[in-house]
Amino acid sequence: MTAGVLPQALTVLQRVWGYPQFRGNQGDIVQTVAGGSHALVLMPTGGGKSLCYQVPSLLRPGTGIVVSPLIALMKDQVDTLRQLGVRAAYLNSTLTASAARAVEQALQDGRLDLLYIAPERLLLPRTLDLLRQSEIALFAVDEAHCVSQWGHDFRPEYQQLSVLEQQFPQVPRMALTATADDRTRADIRRVLGLTGAPEFLSSFDRPNIQYRVTTKEQPRQQLLDFIRSEHPGDAGVVYCLSRKSVEDTAQWLKMEGLEVVAYHAGLSQQERSRAQERFLKEEGIIVVATVAFGMGIDKPNVRFVAHLDLPKSMEGYYQETGRAGRDGLPSTAWMVYGLADVVNVRRMLADSDAPPDIKRIEAAKLDALLTYCETATCRREVLLAYFGETTAGPCGNCDVCLNPPVVRDMTREAQMALSAAVRTGGRYGGAYLVDILLGKENDKNRRHRTLPTFGIGKDHDARVWRSVLRQLVSLGYLTAGPYQGLMVTAKAKYVLKGERPLLLREDTLIPRVSKRAREK
Ligand code: ADP
Numbered sequence: 324m325t326a327g328v329l330p331q332a333l334t335v336l337q338r339v340w341g342y343p344q345f346r347g348n349q350g351d352i353v354q355t356v357a358g359g360s361h362a363l364v365l366m367p368t369g370g371g372k373s374l375c376y377q378v379p380s381l382l383r384p385g386t387g388i389v390v391s392p393l394i395a396l397m398k399d400q401v402d403t404l405r406q407l408g409v410r411a412a413y414l415n416s417t418l419t420a421s422a423a424r425a426v427e428q429a430l431q432d433g434r435l436d437l438l439y440i441a442p443e444r445l446l447l448p449r450t451l452d453l454l455r456q457s458e459i460a461l462f463a464v465d466e467a468h469c470v471s472q473w474g475h476d477f478r479p480e481y482q483q484l485s486v487l488e489q490q491f492p493q494v495p496r497m498a499l500t501a502t503a504d505d506r507t508r509a510d511i512r513r514v515l516g517l518t519g520a521p522e523f524l525s526s527f528d529r530p531n532i533q534y535r536v537t538t539k540e541q542p543r544q545q546l547l548d549f550i551r552s553e554h555p556g557d558a559g560v561v562y563c564l565s566r567k568s569v570e571d572t573a574q575w576l577k578m579e580g581l582e583v584v585a586y587h588a589g590l591s592q593q594e595r596s597r598a599q600e601r602f603l604k605e606e607g608i609i610v611v612a613t614v615a616f617g618m619g620i621d622k623p624n625v626r627f628v629a630h631l632d633l634p635k636s637m638e639g640y641y642q643e644t645g646r647a648g649r650d651g652l653p654s655t656a657w658m659v660y661g662l663a664d665v666v667n668v669r670r671m672l673a674d675s676d677a678p679p680d681i682k683r684i685e686a687a688k689l690d691a692l693l694t695y696c697e698t699a700t701c702r703r704e705v706l707l708a709y710f711g712e713t714t715a716g717p718c719g720n721c722d723v724c725l726n727p728p729v730v731r732d733m734t735r736e737a738q739m740a741l742s743a744a745v746r747t748g749g750r751y752g753g754a755y756l757v758d759i760l761l762g763k764e765n766d767k768n769r770r771h772r773t774l775p776t777f778g779i780g781k782d783h784d785a786r787v788w789r790s791v792l793r794q795l796v797s798l799g800y801l802t803a804g805p806y807q808g809l810m811v812t813a814k815a816k817y818v819l820k821g822e823r824p825l826l827l828r829e830d831t832l833i834p835r836v837s838k839r840a841r842e843k
């Protein structure tokens with residue numbers, strides 16, 4: 324039905340953007356939507372989603388309405404389009420009343436090809452009236468995963484976008500997102516009325532990114548070694564959980580002589596813009612940041628993304644690491660994590676006052692992330708499987724592939740560690756349990772020195788025990804109680820009784836991957 328559309332679409336692409344051809348499945352998507360159908364588009368960041376709605380908006384009569392939560396980016400996007408000669412505008416809370424009125428008039432008069440609009444603005448009865456009186460080419464809902472509580476970026480107003488189907492049933496709707504597992508996809512289809520609409524899934528694989536996860540020992544020193552040995556002078560992003568650790572880490576790296584800027588939500592708007600500006604314009608700047616940094620940052624030659632703390636979820640991890648290597652050149656996603664991180668995130672989740680069903684979702688997401696961290700199989704396979712993609716086999720470009728971990732039956736060690744937790748009443752943290760296992764006397768453990776578990780684990784060093792404890796928490800055999808005390812869970816009894824053998828990684832015994840990788 325749309326056989327005639329593609330040549331026209333190509334003409335528009337070449338004339339307006341100066342690109343010779345569509346990338347990946349852009350052409351199919353453009354044809355589908357230009358022909359009047361709905362579509363669900365899943366494409367990784369940097370894949371080229373914008374053209375998927377911009378080109379059909381130019382091909383169809385009327386204005387393409389782009390719903391986007393990223394108000395801060397609208398002006399830039401619109402300016403870029405105007406430079407290309409596209410009649411674009413935006414409506415959001417940053418406009419003065421008179422500027423907004425001018426845009427509304429232009430829409431009604433049919434003088435706009437594209438209109439970017441914030442969801443809360445679109446949902447105003449007044450705006451919906453205006454849209455009904457105008458000719459609409461299509462609705463493009465960008466960042467569509469925001470409709471889902473399962474997504475990492477839930478926005479309640481997105482759920483009300485079901486009005487689009489109710490009030491404009493004839494107008495093609497497209498949902499676009501860079502991150503959507505099965506559940507998020509189902510939510511998007513339900514809310515935006517896309518049952519039966521074709522789905523365009525691009526591979527999420529970023530083959531040029533090398534994924535690496537290392538045990539946290541001395542995180543800053545490890546980070547510095549990594550940067551110095553593999554990415555000297557390169558631009559990179561270092562993610563930390565808290566503002567304080569951003570400040571401390573940035574300060575420390577600066578003192579070590581690196582070009583560093585800090586970025587977090589506690590800085591003034593001006594300081595943040597300056598940091599962002601330097602990162603974008605200068606060569607080889609490292610940004611140490613909280614996750615507040617990165618939305619809409621399009622710097623092609625970011626050579627590494629480092630995590631000093633666990634991200635919130637696999638989606639978060641994928642998004643954050645995805646900021647590396649947009650230019651397709653070799654880049655590294657590097658992360659350190661340890662027992663304390665696992666205990667902390669589990670604890671934070673248990674303590675949050677989110678409703679039970681949200682907590683269950685969060686717990687499942689955290690489990691997926693921890694599985695990724697602890698995996699003894701190809702990391703890329705685990706990552707892509709999470710996004711519903713199957714791979715042809717191990718990737719050869721992650722730490723597990725490059726340096727396969729030794730996996731050993733550690734049931735006996737696990738039993739020792741679990742008994743230490745049981746015998747001390749589940750009230751003590753990892754460091755205390757390690758001392759018990761090693762038989763190391765300290766000021767606090769006088770009354771536990773007579774336990775049969777005291778010193779039972781002398782055959783291994785502290786790093787092995789931290790690793791065992793961390794994996795037991797990750798795998799859900801131990802859980803953090805009040806005051807971070809490690810308690811055994813119900814399923815630990817299978818291990819204690821020897822009914823379930825436990826295969827654990829000997830991760831602390833492995834030499835650093837970085838060195839090996841470089842020798843190749
Ligand atoms: P996304 O929204 O999926 O993150 P964008 O739409 O911002 O990605 O596109 C990422 C980059 O790729 C942009 O610089 C864009 O101009 C470029 N791009 C997209 N499609 C093409 C194409 N067909 N040919 C050349 N460059 C393209």
Ligand code: ZN
Nearest residue numbers: 701718721724
């Ligand atoms: Zn691999």
